[in-house]
Amino acid sequence: DNRGLALASKNHREIVPVFIFDRDILTTLKVDYKRLGYLVRAVALLSSQIRLYCLQASTEEALREVFRVAKPTHLYTTVSYSWSGVERNREIRKLCREYGVEYVEVFDNFLAVPEAIPQRKVYTPFYTEWTKKVDLSETSPENFTVPQLPLPALKDLNLDYSDPYPFYPEDCEKRLSTFPFEKYEELRNYPAVDGSSRLSPCIRFGVLSLREIYKRAHLRSEQFIKELAWREFWYHIALNFPQSRDLEFQVKRRNIKWENRKEHIRAFFEARTGYPIVDAGIRQLVEEKWLHNRMRMIVGSFLTKVLLVDWRIGEKFFMEHLLDYDEVVNTGNWQWTASVGADPKPFRLFNPILQAQRYDPDCAYIKTYLPELSKVPCHMLHDPLSHRLPYHRPIVNYYERIKLAKEAYQQKG
Ligand SMILES: Cc1cc2nc3c(=O)[nH]c(=O)nc-3n(C[C@H](O)[C@H](O)[C@H](O)COP(=O)(O)OP(=O)(O)OC[C@H]3O[C@@H](n4cnc5c(N)ncnc54)[C@H](O)[C@@H]3O)c2cc1C
Numbered sequence: 001d002n003r004g005l006a007l008a009s010k011n012h013r014e015i016v017p018v019f020i021f022d023r024d025i026l027t028t029l030k031v032d033y034k035r036l037g038y039l040v041r042a043v044a045l046l047s048s049q050i051r052l053y054c055l056q057a058s059t060e061e062a063l064r065e066v067f068r069v070a071k072p073t074h075l076y077t078t079v080s081y082s083w084s085g086v087e088r089n090r091e092i093r094k095l096c097r098e099y100g101v102e103y104v105e106v107f108d109n110f111l112a113v114p115e116a117i118p119q120r121k122v123y124t125p126f127y128t129e130w131t132k133k134v135d136l137s138e139t140s141p142e143n144f145t146v147p148q149l150p151l152p153a154l155k156d157l158n159l160d161y162s163d164p165y166p167f168y169p170e171d172c173e174k175r176l177s178t179f180p181f182e183k184y185e186e187l188r189n190y191p192a193v194d195g196s197s198r199l200s201p202c203i204r205f206g207v208l209s210l211r212e213i214y215k216r217a218h219l220r221s222e223q224f225i226k227e228l229a230w231r232e233f234w235y236h237i238a239l240n241f242p243q244s245r246d247l248e249f250q251v252k253r254r255n256i257k258w259e260n261r262k263e264h265i266r267a268f269f270e271a272r273t274g275y276p277i278v279d280a281g282i283r284q285l286v287e288e289k290w291l292h293n294r295m296r297m298i299v300g301s302f303l304t305k306v307l308l309v310d311w312r313i314g315e316k317f318f319m320e321h322l323l324d325y326d327e328v329v330n331t332g333n334w335q336w337t338a339s340v341g342a343d344p345k346p347f348r349l350f351n352p353i354l355q356a357q358r359y360d361p362d363c364a365y366i367k368t369y370l371p372e373l374s375k376v377p378c379h380m381l382h383d384p385l386s387h388r389l390p391y392h393r394p395i396v397n398y399y400e401r402i403k404l405a406k407e408a409y410q411q412k413g
Helices: 003-011 023-028 033-047 059-070 083-099 123-133 169-178 181-187 200-204 210-217 222-240 262-269 276-288 293-306 311-321 327-337 352-359 364-369 378-382 398-410
Strands: 018-022 053-057 074-078 102-106
Touching: 003 074, 003 102, 018 023, 018 033, 018 059, 033 169, 053 059, 059 083, 074 083, 083 102, 083 327, 123 222, 169 200, 169 210, 181 222, 210 222, 222 327, 262 276, 262 293, 276 293, 276 311, 276 352, 276 364, 276 378, 293 311, 293 327, 293 352, 293 398, 311 327, 352 378, 364 378
Parallel strands: 018 053, 074 102
Antiparallel strands: none
């Protein structure tokens, strides 16, 4: 189910499928090796289904090589809505013009066309509009041939990557067909339970068709469909408010005086805040390169509202680690968590003590990622301010800090 390939195969008998490992992305983004490992396996999976040429160069160099060797008449690609994707496609279009190649952009990767939805700043009214525009028509390519060309395949490249354990693109299909969507709403908030789909890398790298996911889920869990819509909401915001890439969506929150204390940032990155639930989250992120959504909110809120650290620092930290990193979704969610973004109400506080008691009641999550605390009674791990733990002392007092945060958020710049 790939609309670009389907259209190309309808219009042409011969197609040259190409995947570019963009050197500029690999180097400048300091791409984590697990993320690259996941991508390489996803490309290998695709290569087992169609002959795929793979180049490792800047997009421009790679395309010049493809144009020189294959002499195509047309180039088909997917419309991009991410900030860097839009810039990249603009460059590709320019290059096509230079070579006299017709550039064709095909809409895919979303359930609803972002431009078709009237501009909304808040999620719930967006969702109402979005449901009316969901388009589930699947596509399958017509027969085509791939010419034999002197271009490299995946096995010819020299990529340095590591095993993406515990996430593999080969597992996406099975996860989708066995995931109990009926239980999603009940279980999705408990990080120790395997209750969320864990499909985010499959979605991020396009391993599964969104339309297929939707069809499997929609009669079984509306809540799950709402999560898919959150992804599209952030793209809707990026499209309509492009300045939100770097600036707070809410103008009145653009002048918060972040403390950005180095020792706090370091303790957070190194999972030494003294709040076991927060530190367990950072350990999961750093070790597995994935983090449960509840934990993303808890650690994000702790960094911004308790330590008063600029959300951009957290956004970058997640960028360096997350397997499912998506610049638009990550930025939107960090702004949301820091209460500076779209959909700002209420002013959300994730008290790490109450969150731990509620969502990790038997400390199964904390003890998985902080095994050194496995012998400590759970009620003590929940509340490190009331109990002395054989562990780092809390770097700040949540209740004192939250007063400061409220003041900082109220101050006008
Ligand atoms: C601070 C912060 C940063 C985040 N950064 C990213 C990111 O870079 N990439 C990313 O894919 N998700 C991000 N999320 C959203 C969410 O945490 C993950 O999508 C989710 O945890 C992935 O796990 P899952 O597949 O089990 O999700 P499920 O709960 O099973 O949800 C199904 C799918 O819906 C989408 N989804 C769910 N929640 C959200 C959301 N809040 N926003 C957008 N899409 C959502 C994802 O594609 C997800 O795979 C972030 C959330 C926070 C709070």
